[in-house]
Amino acid sequence: MTEELYLPAGEYQRTFDAEVVAADEAGPSVVLDRTLFYKEGGGQPPDHGTLSWDDGEARVVDVRKDHGEIRHELDGDVPEAGTTVRGDLDWERRHAHMRYHTAQHVVSKVVLDEYGASTAGNQVYPDHARIDFEPADFDEADLRAIEEHANDLIVRDLPVRKENRSRSALEDETPEGRTNLDLIPESVDPLRAVSIGDIDVCPCGGTHVDSLAELGELEVTDRTSKGANVDRIEFVLHDPATAD
Template identity: 35%
Template sequence: MTELICHTDSYIRDFTAQVLVVQADQNLVVLDRTAFYPGGGGQPYDAGTLVVDEQTLTVSKVKRQGNDIVHQIEVEGEDALQLPQVGAEVTGYVDWERRYRLMRTHTALHILCGVVWRDYGAQVTGGNMEPLKGRMDFEFEALRQELVQEIEAKVNAEVESGRQVVVRNLPRAEAFEIPDLIRTKINLLPEGIEEVRTVEIVGLDLQADGGTHVANTREVGHIRIADYKSKGRINKRLHIELAP
């Protein structure tokens, strides 16, 4: 099982690890621990590099494979690629600029979700993100320009309030005693999960979540609702953008 370091500390940019598995035919490497986020919950996977024996390998994709985190090594041209041997020690470097932008974006979407749930009681029906951009769908019957402007003002007030963001891992039974922990229309947590990771924006929002986040809402910066659309009778989409 790969230890997912970023689940306990999203700010770790580099790490050392040992190679557990090498799938040479597919250029895949499994490590005993990693700070690369494998994607999920609407947040894309991380990119970066692995350094071993003075060779720098580009990590182009990261994904879950059972209990392991698999690192896809990029191959360019016809140059022979020397994958590390099982048991070798590697140093990983996360593409920090991209990761931090995703952290800010993910927390921004939780701020948006928290405000909409608190003030309008609307559930989330979907969402996605890329660095500095994201969208979230809510169960709104109607969404007008005036309401969108009101929501934008409220989310930016929460940004400026400097709320702490706290991550915890709770036993499943304890986590599900928390009211409204699951904000999505469908509970996406599989039955087999015994421990639930929660992300709390203190005083605003508390959700089950597996992604990476900033430690304080001020780090998010100004949130602009760039667009809004109707995706059905009671399904409305809000697009957000953040400053670089």
């Protein structure tokens, strides 16, 4: 089984060394004994980057879990099993996903607290994110209120803590409607928990920033109905260096 080096709190590491344990030239892809590359899941796309070794290099263009293995799909040479490789993350892409995934947690918590609506689905990208809420029927005033409440939390620069917690502790602390803990197999214990200050905690395997100051200003850009009692909110983050 591949060791996921970014868990529970190694998101800021950008390079690593690993050994190829399986190679598929037809894929082309490799399985490593350890990795920093995030595999697609939980509404978050995979990391990209490069693998290099003594006599070759390839771009990592996709990372997925396949029959229990974390498979790195490559564009370029394929190293043989037993080869030691160096992995380098596309840091700009990784950090963008970290910012938007943490912002998704902020917005989801705000909407749960203010409107009693749970997150029914979400997807983050390098330049925007969307969240589906249920039950929900937002108007323009609601969108501006959600935006304001989220930015009020962001300017407080709350710390974001990532750690492994016992399942029973998380079940006690996670508010009803915040996450679907029942969808996580009972055998998964402990769980990786993401906490934002003292306002939010929920299980999550995605990558996150260490503090809300990294998010910058949040702007809600759109709302669409996705069916009875389901509304989708889309938002963007402005660079902290240029936010007013």
